[in-house]
Amino acid sequence: MATDKKKLSQFSFFAMTASLFITVYEYPTFAESGVMLIFYLLVCGIFWFLPVALCSAELATIEGYQEGGIFGWVGKILGEKYGFAAIFFQWFQITVGFVTMIYFIIGALAYALKIPEINSNSMLKFLCVLVIFWALTFMQFKGTQLTAKVAKAGFIFGIIIPVLLLLVFAIKYFVSGHAVAHSFTSKGFFPENKESFAALVSFMLAYMGVEASAPHIKDLDNPQKNYPKIMVILVVVGITLSTIGGSVVSMVIPDSKLSLNTGVVQAFEALILTGHPAMAIVVKIIAVLLAFGVIAQVSSWIVSPTEGLRTVAEKGLLPAKFKKVNKNGVPVPLIYLQGIVVTVWAAILTFGGGGNNVSFLTAISLTVIIYLSAYILLFISYFFLVLKPKNQSLVRSYQVPGGKIGKLIISASGLIISVLAIISAFIAPSELKHAEASTYIMTLSAGFIITLVLPFVFYHFYSKHKKTVAKGS
Numbered sequence: 449m450a451t452d453k454k455k456l457s458q459f460s461f462f463a464m465t466a467s468l469f470i471t472v473y474e475y476p477t478f479a480e481s482g483v484m485l486i487f488y489l490l491v492c493g494i495f496w497f498l499p500v501a502l503c504s505a506e507l508a509t510i511e512g513y514q515e516g517g518i519f520g521w522v523g524k525i526l527g528e529k530y531g532f533a534a535i536f537f538q539w540f541q542i543t544v545g546f547v548t549m550i551y552f553i554i555g556a557l558a559y560a561l562k563i564p565e566i567n568s569n570s571m572l573k574f575l576c577v578l579v580i581f582w583a584l585t586f587m588q589f590k591g592t593q594l595t596a597k598v599a600k601a602g603f604i605f606g607i608i609i610p611v612l613l614l615l616v617f618a619i620k621y622f623v624s625g626h627a628v629a630h631s632f633t634s635k636g637f638f639p640e641n642k643e644s645f646a647a648l649v650s651f652m653l654a655y656m657g658v659e660a661s662a663p664h665i666k667d668l669d670n671p672q673k674n675y676p677k678i679m680v681i682l683v684v685v686g687i688t689l690s691t692i693g694g695s696v697v698s699m700v701i702p703d704s705k706l707s708l709n710t711g712v713v714q715a716f717e718a719l720i721l722t723g724h725p726a727m728a729i730v731v732k733i734i735a736v737l738l739a740f741g742v743i744a745q746v747s748s749w750i751v752s753p754t755e756g757l758r759t760v761a762e763k764g765l766l767p768a769k770f771k772k773v774n775k776n777g778v779p780v781p782l783i784y785l786q787g788i789v790v791t792v793w794a795a796i797l798t799f800g801g802g803g804n805n806v807s808f809l810t811a812i813s814l815t816v817i818i819y820l821s822a823y824i825l826l827f828i829s830y831f832f833l834v835l836k837p838k839n840q841s842l843v844r845s846y847q848v849p850g851g852k853i854g855k856l857i858i859s860a861s862g863l864i865i866s867v868l869a870i871i872s873a874f875i876a877p878s879e880l881k882h883a884e885a886s887t888y889i890m891t892l893s894a895g896f897i898i899t900l901v902l903p904f905v906f907y908h909f910y911s912k913h914k915k916t917v918a919k920g921s
Contacts, residue, residue, distance in 0.1 A: 469657035473552035476711025478694030482635030499862030537822035591776030606741020
């Protein structure tokens with residue numbers, strides 16, 4: 449039996465949610481788009497991220513809808529089968545995302561500790577992924593309070609402080625007479641061609657995950673009032689930090705020299721060491737802080753989707769052993785299952801060539817479009833919530849502003865951007881050659897179709913098995 453948990457403060461919940469999606473390791477990817485990154489971050493932030501946050505806030509504060517996060521929201525409106533698919537998509541995408549996040553941690557530590565082999569040797573890199581991931585996994589067994597503390601510290605020291613330092617050093621750098629990199633200004637503010645449009649999917653990744661903390665809403669102090677307020681603040685903070693970070697990296701490091709793995713550390717090197725080589729220790733300290741920020745993100749992601757899956761198990765949609773929790777209320781069997789899946793992904797991605805081959809790029813795109821599938825179900829559910837007369841009587845403490853028309857416009861905006869982002873994922877990245885591009889498209893298509901079908905096939909056969917067992921008992 450789980451023990452009673454203390455309530456989370458507003459800032460603890462804010463930090464835990466922020467650490468799910470606000471991160472610095474994506475800044476180099478944004479930087480590749482030059483000044484266009486500002487356009488994409490604003491568009492995705494206002495027309496996608498804001499709708500997700502607002503719609504999630506209303507769904508999460510409907511009486512009886514708090515349990516299981518996106519599983520409950522979608523399942524209670526569209527039906528249990530679609531709720532199961534939504535939570536599956538939300539969970540499955542992060543099993544790939546864990547590996548890419550830990551790659552950044554390893555790259556930053558390799559720089560700070562002067563051990564490049566852990567980032568360049570495949571076997572050492574794989575072992576480091578396992579050590580970091582499993583250590584963080586075991587740490588989560590202590591419960592939500594510890595996760596919140598790590599998230600709070602990681603958000604402050606691994607995200608806020610590095611971004612502020614990035615801004616301060618950038619101002620000093622440019623005031624002292626250094627020029628903005630030509631690759632930043634050479635691209636237009638608006639997308640001009642198909643290749644520019646292909647970048648949309650990478651910017652969606654910047655804002656994904658804001659709703660994943662919803663299963664912990666029961667731990668938040670006064671959730672009906674505080675959850676919607678926190679969501680709106682997160683939108684503003686997320687857009688601001690990503691715009692500052694991506695812009696500085698792009699202005700300082702030319703495309704030709706930019707590393708997607710260690711681009712943020714490269715930017716700090718250029719800003720701090722130019723004319724001051726003795727300041728190398730400062731860059732190393734910042735690299736450690738950056739690694740800590742992503743460690744906090746991994747910690748938050750380990751528990752959030754599995755909490756939703758535990759609710760699924762309690763509904764009898766997963767084997768009974770997966771609903772078990774330890775004395776701190778942590779679904780240990782589910783976290784072990786997640787760890788096994790992540791270990792398999794780590795082996796496939798690391799020994800397949802790390803971040804420089806077709807399989808890795810495919811995995812990143814697949815991560816995004818799988819998650820977008822969950823968001824599409826979320827927005828469709830919200831449409832039904834607004835349009836079906838029987839749903840009007842549902843008691844909720846927060847409503848998306850603008851009345852019925854405003855709600856439909858806001859949710860339609862999120863749905864349209866989600867569909868456009870999935871389409872953009874099937875435009876091969878410009879760095880892939882003709883044969884590689886074909887492989888990318890075919891592999892991504894096959895992986896996407898299989899993943900879309902998987903939860904529905906599992907639900908069909910397992911629910912049938914459950915009904916058979918129930919009749920026989």
